[in-house]
Amino acid sequence: xxxxxxxxxxxxxxxxxxxxxxxxxxxxxxxxxxxxxxxxxxxxxxxxxxxxxxxxxxxxxxxxxxxxxxxxxxxxxxxxxxxxxxxxxxxxxxxxxxxxxxxxxxxxxxxxxxxxxxxxxxxxxxxxxxxxxxxxxxxxxxxxxxxxxxxxxxxxxxx
Numbered sequence: 001x002x003x004x005x006x007x008x009x010x011x012x013x014x015x016x017x018x019x020x021x022x023x024x025x026x027x028x029x030x031x032x033x034x035x036x037x038x039x040x041x042x043x044x045x046x047x048x049x050x051x052x053x054x055x056x057x058x059x060x061x062x063x064x065x066x067x068x069x070x071x072x073x074x075x076x077x078x079x080x081x082x083x084x085x086x087x088x089x090x091x092x093x094x095x096x097x098x099x100x101x102x103x104x105x106x107x108x109x110x111x112x113x114x115x116x117x118x119x120x121x122x123x124x125x126x127x128x129x130x131x132x133x134x135x136x137x138x139x140x141x142x143x144x145x146x147x148x149x150x151x152x153x154x155x156x157x158x159x
Contacts, residue, residue: 014061021050029053069096101130101148103137110137112148 024032029049033041036056041049063070080086095101097116102109112133113121120126122133130144138147145151 011061014057017057018054021054095150101150103148105137 021029026046029046030040032053033039033049036053041052043049076086095114097114097118099114100111101114102111104110110122110133112127112130115121115126119128120130120133122136127133127136130148130150131142132144134142134144134147143151
């Protein structure tokens with residue numbers, strides 16, 4: 001069984017802001033909501049407002065982590081608004097940098113970490129692709145995304 005884990009480390013600043021939310025007065029929460037959403041909270045439920053603020057703070061932090069994904073999503077949203085329809089997503093099975101993929105094979109657990117440049121690291125060695133790692137592990141040609149469970153393996157029909 002393969003497992004996908006994305007490594008996103010929030011900054012100490014974000015963690016401090018999130019920890020401070022329960023200690024803030026209602027007036028401070030309203031001001032923070034106004035700053036983040038450009039509107040006053042629509043309800044007077046403290047925990048709901050805290051969660052909305054926490055969500056927005058994390059969204060802002062994550063933008064710095066994966067700007068390319070944010071831009072792709074914004075293009076899809078613009079297309080939906082303009083045309084009322086979404087084009088099918090491009091089949092990109094590449095996991096985002098920092099993702100750790102694991103796969104048990106022949107009773108041994110194999111872990112791979114995706115690098116910023118799209119390469120992968122396996123047992124301290126750099127590989128150009130998941131397929132190269134799958135080949136190193138199995139000794140045969142494998143689709144790396146299929147081996148690590150990112151997409152279904154194709155069955156070759158015997159003719």
